Amino acid sequence: MYPMQLIAPCKDYLWGGTRLREEFGKTSDKEKIAESWELSCHKDGVSRIANGKYAGMLLTEYLEHAGKAVLGTRGAAFRYFPVLIKLIDAKDNLSVQVHPDNEYALRVEGEYGKTEMWYIVDCEPGAKLIYGFAQEITKEEFRRRIADNTLLEAVHQVPVHKGDVFFIAAGTLHAIGAGILIAEIQQNSNTTYRVYDYGRVGADGKPRALHIDKAAEVTRLAPAKPYPASPPREHAGYTETLLAGCEYFTARRLDLHGAAKLDADEASFHHILLTEGHAVLTAGEDTLTLKKGASVFLPAGLGTYTLDGTGQAILTTV
Helix, strand or coil, rough: CCCCCECEEEECCCCCCCCCHCCCCCCCCCCCCEEEEEEEEEECCCCECCCCCCHHHHHHHHHHHCCCCCHHHCCCCCCCCCEEEEEEEEEECCCCCEEHHHHHHHHHCCCCCEEEEEEEEEEECCEEEEEECCCCCCCHHHHHHHEEEEEHHHHEEEEECCCEEEEEEECCCEECCEEEEEEEEEECCCEEEEEEEECEECCCCCECCHHHHHHHHHHCHHHHCCCCCCCCEEECEEEEEEEEECCCEEEEEEEEEEEEEEECCCCCCEEEEEEEEEEEEECCCEEEECCCEEEEEECCCCCCEEEEEEEEEEEEEE
């Protein structure tokens, strides 16, 4: 059992940019890297182990070999691997969209629904995103505004700044705006219902599909509910801030200024995503030198480890 650095599968969606390659060290044979899936066991893109005994193995293959114990007692309670963690570089606007909850998604799509959290890693001045509605509307008005292209008049557009956090419960209408780079912690799902896409066409030259009927069934037609901010907590070597916690995941920001002593106990695996700076991760005799963009899976029960450096990391558990 050891800390496993992961290689992320990348997506080249039409709205993506080049920052994940240029600044975060991601690799792809495509021109754009819109998303890197930093911790993924999803069929649409699985992380691969880069180091140690299991180097070259897909994370799904390792979990089959090691068994559910490495997920921890909380992680093992989920039917499927519980989370999917991404870096997202939005050079252009993403579609306005919504994700279903577990009940609907498991029944209709055969996978989890999607509650997620966005952490604004960086953004251009004046960047905005869509987060719910400005005020409550009816399902009839929702459909009408989609049909007559006035939906954007009814949504809540929020200016964003580096370090902002948005908790997006399933059913919340949302869209990442141009010029935003995000770390996304979400349920392990790739089900998205688009309702507005700025008239864009896909690689096949045809307008990208909308999913209006399904979206109308699952969208909460009201203002979004922000997650309450938590005060930072000081520890030796780091400052810890809770970003969001729910029944599916807990995400914390670690501002490193020395050696942070952490513990991957029997309850949950740990995932470290280094969003700024550099650090050395040490667990027993195993050492990893990490730079911006590094992604590490630490099995539950690994025990105490240290993250020594300067910068910022997101620690995710379940």
